[in-house]
Amino acid sequence: MRIEPTMNDMTQTPEMLIAAMCARARAAGAILAQASDEQKVRALMLAAQALREATPAICAANARDMENAAANGLSPAMLDRLRLDEARIESTAAGVEQVARLTNPLGEIIEETVRPNGMTLQRVRVPLGTIGIIYESRPNVTADAAALCLRAGNAAILRGGSEAVESNRAIHAAMAQGIGSAGLPVDAVQLVPTTDRAAVGALLRAAGMIDLIVPRGGKSLVARVQEEARVPVLAHLDGINHSYVHSSADPDMARALVVNAKMRRTGICGATETVLIDTGFPDAASIVKALIEAGCAVRGDAAVCALDPRVSPASDEDWDTEYLDAIVSIAMVDGLDDALAHIAAHASHHTDAIIAEDAPAAERFLNAVDSAIVMWNASTQFADGGEFGLGAEIGISTGRLHARGPVALEGLTTYKWVVRGTGQTRP
Amino acid sequence: MRIEPTMNDMTQTPEMLIAAMCARARAAGAILAQASDEQKVRALMLAAQALREATPAICAANARDMENAAANGLSPAMLDRLRLDEARIESTAAGVEQVARLTNPLGEIIEETVRPNGMTLQRVRVPLGTIGIIYESRPNVTADAAALCLRAGNAAILRGGSEAVESNRAIHAAMAQGIGSAGLPVDAVQLVPTTDRAAVGALLRAAGMIDLIVPRGGKSLVARVQEEARVPVLAHLDGINHSYVHSSADPDMARALVVNAKMRRTGICGATETVLIDTGFPDAASIVKALIEAGCAVRGDAAVCALDPRVSPASDEDWDTEYLDAIVSIAMVDGLDDALAHIAAHASHHTDAIIAEDAPAAERFLNAVDSAIVMWNASTQFADGGEFGLGAEIGISTGRLHARGPVALEGLTTYKWVVRGTGQTRP
Numbered sequence: 007m008r009i010e011p012t013m014n015d016m017t018q019t020p021e022m023l024i025a026a027m028c029a030r031a032r033a034a035g036a037i038l039a040q041a042s043d044e045q046k047v048r049a050l051m052l053a054a055q056a057l058r059e060a061t062p063a064i065c066a067a068n069a070r071d072m073e074n075a076a077a078n079g080l081s082p083a084m085l086d087r088l089r090l091d092e093a094r095i096e097s098t099a100a101g102v103e104q105v106a107r108l109t110n111p112l113g114e115i116i117e118e119t120v121r122p123n124g125m126t127l128q129r130v131r132v133p134l135g136t137i138g139i140i141y142e143s144r145p146n147v148t149a150d151a152a153a154l155c156l157r158a159g160n161a162a163i164l165r166g167g168s169e170a171v172e173s174n175r176a177i178h179a180a181m182a183q184g185i186g187s188a189g190l191p192v193d194a195v196q197l198v199p200t201t202d203r204a205a206v207g208a209l210l211r212a213a214g215m216i217d218l219i220v221p222r223g224g225k226s227l228v229a230r231v232q233e234e235a236r237v238p239v240l241a242h243l244d245g246i247n248h249s250y251v252h253s254s255a256d257p258d259m260a261r262a263l264v265v266n267a268k269m270r271r272t273g274i275c276g277a278t279e280t281v282l283i284d285t286g287f288p289d290a291a292s293i294v295k296a297l298i299e300a301g302c303a304v305r306g307d308a309a310v311c312a313l314d315p316r317v318s319p320a321s322d323e324d325w326d327t328e329y330l331d332a333i334v335s336i337a338m339v340d341g342l343d344d345a346l347a348h349i350a351a352h353a354s355h356h357t358d359a360i361i362a363e364d365a366p367a368a369e370r371f372l373n374a375v376d377s378a379i380v381m382w383n384a385s386t387q388f389a390d391g392g393e394f395g396l397g398a399e400i401g402i403s404t405g406r407l408h409a410r411g412p413v414a415l416e417g418l419t420t421y422k423w424v425v426r427g428t429g430q431t432r433p
Numbered sequence: 434m435r436i437e438p439t440m441n442d443m444t445q446t447p448e449m450l451i452a453a454m455c456a457r458a459r460a461a462g463a464i465l466a467q468a469s470d471e472q473k474v475r476a477l478m479l480a481a482q483a484l485r486e487a488t489p490a491i492c493a494a495n496a497r498d499m500e501n502a503a504a505n506g507l508s509p510a511m512l513d514r515l516r517l518d519e520a521r522i523e524s525t526a527a528g529v530e531q532v533a534r535l536t537n538p539l540g541e542i543i544e545e546t547v548r549p550n551g552m553t554l555q556r557v558r559v560p561l562g563t564i565g566i567i568y569e570s571r572p573n574v575t576a577d578a579a580a581l582c583l584r585a586g587n588a589a590i591l592r593g594g595s596e597a598v599e600s601n602r603a604i605h606a607a608m609a610q611g612i613g614s615a616g617l618p619v620d621a622v623q624l625v626p627t628t629d630r631a632a633v634g635a636l637l638r639a640a641g642m643i644d645l646i647v648p649r650g651g652k653s654l655v656a657r658v659q660e661e662a663r664v665p666v667l668a669h670l671d672g673i674n675h676s677y678v679h680s681s682a683d684p685d686m687a688r689a690l691v692v693n694a695k696m697r698r699t700g701i702c703g704a705t706e707t708v709l710i711d712t713g714f715p716d717a718a719s720i721v722k723a724l725i726e727a728g729c730a731v732r733g734d735a736a737v738c739a740l741d742p743r744v745s746p747a748s749d750e751d752w753d754t755e756y757l758d759a760i761v762s763i764a765m766v767d768g769l770d771d772a773l774a775h776i777a778a779h780a781s782h783h784t785d786a787i788i789a790e791d792a793p794a795a796e797r798f799l800n801a802v803d804s805a806i807v808m809w810n811a812s813t814q815f816a817d818g819g820e821f822g823l824g825a826e827i828g829i830s831t832g833r834l835h836a837r838g839p840v841a842l843e844g845l846t847t848y849k850w851v852v853r854g855t856g857q858t859r860p
Binding site: 036039040119121125127132134135217218238256259262263266267270350368372373374376377378379380381382383384385387388393394395406407408410411412420421422423424425426427428429430431432 | 463466467546548552554559561562644645665683686689690693694697777795799800801803804805806807808809810811812814815820821822833834835837838839847848849850851852853854855856857858859
């Protein structure tokens with residue numbers, strides 16, 4: 007039995023710690039599931055207020071994290087993600103209030119039937135259960151994820167990055183204060199008290215005790231979670247997204263969409279990484295030119311290299327690379343079937359778009375491409391829960407079960423069958 | 434590298450075999466997903482016809498299985514499950530036709546919105562992908578499961594029990610004939626060609642290649658699948674179901690419901706295994722008596738033992754036991770809260786019922802019990818996809834993600850987001 011010196015109780019293994027937290031989460035979840043929506047909304051409004059009031063304490067905790075992180079040589083990008091200030095805390099509090107304003111997902115009657123024997127059947131939306139969130143760097147996830155889980159009636163177990171431990175504790179304390187003040191169990195949102203990596207392993211193996219794990223962070227975190235988890239995981243590893251310029255595309259629209267899809271923000275998962283241009287599209291060179299002029303490095307196949315001397319040759323790997331940077335790979339394709347074959351071979355099933363005036367071609371694309379999000383004449387950068395009108399999202403899933411694409415409150419619920427009879431026995 | 438002598442190709446490992454089958458399934462699934470519903474319906478009608486025409490060949494194959502099974506000392510119950518005759522083959526063919534008559538689940542627009550920028554968003558129901566079915570004994574599953582998967586646009590990989598290998602091959606050949614005659618890819622339904630148990634392990638570990646595994650069989654099979662699987666599993670291990678007789682229950686209705694819930698068929702997963710009788714219910718003895726007179730062995734707590742000398746004392750284990758037999762455990766509980774606590778501690782989250790005239794008490798029970806199916810004044814024996822009006826079911830799930838309770842065609846689908854714009858770029 008390993009002794010973990012970072013634990014509260016020195017005799018606890020990570021497995022014992024997680025099992026105890028899961029048991030408390032289950033008990034809190036049972037209370038949450040029966041609590042009124044008004045009470046949950048009130049808890050979130052009070053939590054937002056507590057966050058604002060705790061701003062000095064959160065900033066002080068964050069300063070300690072920043073100091074350690076700088077001493078540990080974290081990259082400037084990581085430091086920026088970690089950093090909190092008054093504006094960021096205000097934005098986090100406002101985010102919690104936004105979740106409080108979303109439509110209550112619980113209690114919805116998804117389906118209702120009356121059987122020939124008079125029994126009525128309803129499928130009713132209920133909380134999913136206990137949700138584990140494993141995240142890195144950005145301490146605001148402590149509040150965002152907790153708020154979404156709570157509003158959907160779920161207990162949350164949060165495991166933030168070791169670099170943000172002080173900030174997460176301060177934010178968690180404010181959330182717990184709001185939840186407790188509203189008369190809900192503070193165990194509804196628990197923060198794993200140790201930075202021991204073994205606790206992550208214990209969370210990932212807590213089958214039957216945790217209903218869903220959502221990793222929020224870089225690729226190595228998501229890959230580890232997907233590899234090790236013995237509980238269901240909601241995530242996407244890659245966003246290798248395509249924008250396909252069909253021969254019928256309007257040249258001006260195609261140029262504007264491709265530049266926006268690639269360059270608006272290159273670091274988000276909805277950014278286009280590969281552009282496919284139909285050999286029948288008359289204006290390929292202008293698309294390449296527009297991307298280069300927008301500051302994008304272009305890697306192309308032989309045909310694309312021939313269009314502009316500034317294009318460098320793409321390697322085989324480029325077609326399977328999520329750059330998350332101002333780099334794009336471009337291939338010429340010979341018609342819709344060729345585009346579909348390229349996408350089937352290389353897409354990560356996140357978001358893929360066609361730009362076309364030919365409606366039947368576009369509908370064929372929308373039907374045939376097997377991705378969480380398919381688009382016609384729109385920028386792949388719209389792949390986002392907020393842009394889809396879902397309010398805050400817990401993440402985007404490229405998995406096929408339960409929830410696909412942007413996942414918001416509804417994805418954090420399940421249903422049960424409610425049968426009401428008048429004494430019916432089965433013949 | 435292990436050499437499997439039972440493989441078609443002597444150099445193939447089980448992993449290579451399963452990977453090759455999964456690749457063929459993906460290719461077939463892509464075609465199925467684009468095929469019209471009419472074509473799938475036609476494939477199922479032709480498959481039913483092929484099953485009927487193959488009756489002599491299927492019976493002959495089954496006779497060889499039965500001979501081997503008898504030589505291997507299979508139990509009479511197992512032999513009965515394995516046995517096929519003309520009537521059972523006709524019933525299997527009729528089941529395939531029934532699936533052909535269900536409503537097409539694909540293409541349904543689950544949700545549709547127009548964003549302020551004019552983009553339209555639809556969530557559209559699409560096939561789930563590749564589904565693995567691992568089953569035992571009953572060869573009719575080869576046809577039932579294949580039909581459900583196919584109608585929902587999914588490719589199926591079937592792995593039947595070694596005792597039914599010849600029967601399964603004969604049934605599979607008929608299904609393949611129907612599918613091929615309708616112009617659909619025969620790889621849409623593949624049967625694992627080896628009885629090597631390592632092939633099951635390879636299926637369970639085929640993450641990314643198989644989207645869902647459905648085990649159909651006894652507890653040891655389901656337990657192994659749930660334990661080993663690295664792909665999502667849809668199943669239930671136990672049906673430890675409760676019928677709670679509230680103090681307000683109508684005595685005649687309570688007696689009739691409890692006897693039906695326990696004794697109509699004791700071997701199905703919806704059978705009641707534990708009866709909870711409220712101390713405020715005036716007629717507990719008559720319920721105990723009715724069960725005993727219906728041929729049920731009653732194990733009770735001290736209070737129940739005191740009601741009837743024929744009751745034997747229940748052990749702690751009894752409250753966690755799925756008898757699947759004419760045995761019941763009965764406890765007296767002190768009010769609704771006590772009943773809810775017993776159910777929370779012992780239920781397998783399958784089906785639990787309250788018998789009550791007091792509507793607020795019943796509604797509290799329906800709300801508070803966290804099971805896939807909750808019932809008021811109805812027999813737990815109704816826990817069945819057919820009885821719920823879903824048509825054929827692939828199984829009943831006590832998991833919380835994706836699909837819960839009886840799972841039919843809709844549970845074998847997922848959705849994608851379809852976005853249609855007119856050139857919108859994200860600001």
